[in-house]
Amino acid sequence: MNKRGHVLNALLLAVGVGFVLEPAVDRNTAIKIAQVTVPIVLGALFPDVDTAFGKHRKTLHSLTVLGIVAAYPIVFDNLQYVWVGVLTHYVLDLVGSRRGIALFHPLSSSEFSLPFGVTTSSDYADLVTVIITALEIAAFWAVHTYVVDLNVDVATVSQAIGV
Numbered sequence: 001m002n003k004r005g006h007v008l009n010a011l012l013l014a015v016g017v018g019f020v021l022e023p024a025v026d027r028n029t030a031i032k033i034a035q036v037t038v039p040i041v042l043g044a045l046f047p048d049v050d051t052a053f054g055k056h057r058k059t060l061h062s063l064t065v066l067g068i069v070a071a072y073p074i075v076f077d078n079l080q081y082v083w084v085g086v087l088t089h090y091v092l093d094l095v096g097s098r099r100g101i102a103l104f105h106p107l108s109s110s111e112f113s114l115p116f117g118v119t120t121s122s123d124y125a126d127l128v129t130v131i132i133t134a135l136e137i138a139a140f141w142a143v144h145t146y147v148v149d150l151n152v153d154v155a156t157v158s159q160a161i162g163v
């Protein structure tokens with residue numbers, strides 16, 4: 001997937017995440033969307049830094065990197081929601097191209113891909129991106145509702161690590 005696709009995906013996803021976390025559709029929803037948009041867009045752009053540093057689709061396209069980014073809010077109380085952007089970048093790379101990504105880098109350089117994929121040059125690329133985003137918002141809602149509260153504010157994080 002190209003930069004345009006990743007940014008489009010991240011922007012739509014941020015709006016969806018904002019509504020999931022503040023479903024009342026009021027001032028708080030707008031604030032929540034503002035809070036999550038920049039971190040998610042930055043997260044979505046980050047993995048492709050490995051086109052310049054490291055090996056593309058390997059160095060920064062792994063579960064290791066996702067784990068590190070996801071640990072920051074818990075350990076350092078910053079970079080909240082950047083993991084959402086990194087994760088959606090992986091999903092889009094998996095679905096939005098025929099080439100895979102090295103999920104287990106640096107343990108293994110093998111690239112994993114899905115048996116189907118829509119190339120970025122396809123006329124349907126934007127449509128596929130929108131559909132994927134809708135499914136991601138649904139997944140985020142399901143996890144937030146049934147698994148773990150993803151509406152982590154600073155106070156909650158501080159409490160969780162006991163400082």
Ligand SMILES: [Zn+2]
Nearest residue numbers: 047048057093
């Ligand atoms: Zn990528």
